Amino acid sequence: MAQHVRGVVAKSKGAPVTVETIVIPDPGPGEAVVKIEACGVCHTDLSYREGGINDEFPFLLGHEAAGRVESIGEGVVDLEVGDYVVLNWRAVCGVCRACKKGKPQYCFDTHNAKQPMTLEDGTELSPALGIGAFVEKTLVAAGQCTKVNPEAPAKVAGLLGCGVMAGLGAAVNTGQVGRGDSIAVIGCGGVGDAAIAGAKLAGATTIIAVDTDPKKLEWAQEFGANHTVNPKEEDTVEAIRSYTDGNGADVVIDAVGHPETYKQAFYARDLAGTVVLVGVPYPDMMSPEIPLIDYFGRGGALKSAWYGDCLPSRDFPMYVDLYLQGTFPLDKFVTEETTLDGVEAAFDKMHKGEVLRSVVIF
Structure with a gap:
């Protein structure tokens, strides 16, 4: 009935x-x-x-x-x-x-x-x-x-x-952040902070949070960010490079989904680095204008995270257990x-x- x-x-x-x-x-x-x-x-x-x-x-x-x-x-x-x-x-x-x-x-x-x-x-x-x-x-x-x-x-x-797995998976599954890596996360709402927490869990040593809201940057630090960047106060790309010996981050996650933040992510990564788009763009948004030679010259990978590339039957029980163990x-x-x-x-x-x-x- x-x-x-x-x-x-x-x-x-x-x-x-x-x-x-x-x-x-x-x-x-x-x-x-x-x-x-x-x-x-x-x-x-x-x-x-x-x-x-x-x-x-x-x-x-x-x-x-x-x-x-x-x-x-x-x-x-x-x-x-x-x-x-x-x-x-x-x-x-x-x-x-x-x-x-x-x-x-x-x-x-x-x-x-x-x-x-x-x-x-x-x-x-x-x-x-x-x-x-x-x-x-x-x-x-x-x-x-x-x-x-x-x-x-x-x-x-x-x-x-949804949100936590999307961000966590974007870092761990899609971006494949590992021990000793550097990562920058643009946009520090729930998805971005989950990416930061996932990067910390995976052993990243340089974790850079980027957001225009000081309160969100404080939250990001609670989840493991050891550097913060406010684009209203400094250039995002240059700031990320300054925290990575001038090279750019191994992985940059765009948790906003806007042409401008994606362009920042593209240029803020190291050579052969990885960009992961996890923020959902609106349907009318177009790709930023980036010279094709820059795609070729910088190498690496440009990825989109589908649900954090998760497999629920594998990932949900594991992260619940890590939470119960006090790790996540x-x-x-x-x-x-x-x-x-x-x-x-x-x-x-x-x-x-x-x-x-x-x-x-x-």
Whole structure:
């Protein structure tokens, strides 16, 4: 029998979100219903509200979530009712060309639940990143449920579902930061700070944080940055070079996703260094004008991080365990706890740079 629950919906571009009654169908083949315990407020949700992702309104927002499996559909064999899970938005197919090559983290045919969730009048909802977790219960593909150690509180474990994993993975998986490396991170919100924390975990010795907000630079230092750069006060490229013996960083991560910050990242890396784009550009943004000879002459690699190139079944449990061991500071990302009714206010605080992560607690 379908269930009626409360959830946060963006009905039109730029309009304040509202809390609505959401109809959740029973899980069909390969699906699961998850009772949400906590969900982080990510900038991607704000981008959905602002029409920066697509125009498939209305959206059921929320995606950085952890909770308990309440029911499963036919054919689900790797989940049980009661399992404690972090939701992911890339359920791998297992049969596409990437999966067959043994690289499921690049799966080209990821999937979500087949059945729609709706408003009471039958209007179908577009769940953010195929999840939709600012809601008491949600319907997802069973492969979107990643089991983790239940000793980790949902308010921290759920953050691995998007922003933290995107930044952490951009440094460790995509950028392949290693012991003794130097790294610069441009943009020190939740994703950028996760990249900094990941670089520290991987053994980087020179970690440079770049942001125009002094408060964010302070947060970056708490996660492991040992140098800070404010572009309002000094040239970003020259400052990064000054902290790397004049050479540039081994890895530069653009966690903003803007043509100007990408250009800075390109020129702030060492010869044969790596640039990783993890900040999501708006669709109308164009590549910066860089002479083709500079691409050739500087060598190295220019990469984009897809979900931090993570494999949820491998990475989520590992980083939850590292958190429980006191090695990875997931709890530092949580600035405040709020409710479904506080999501619009949380968006405003995030836009103003007042919080690192607000988390909706159920």
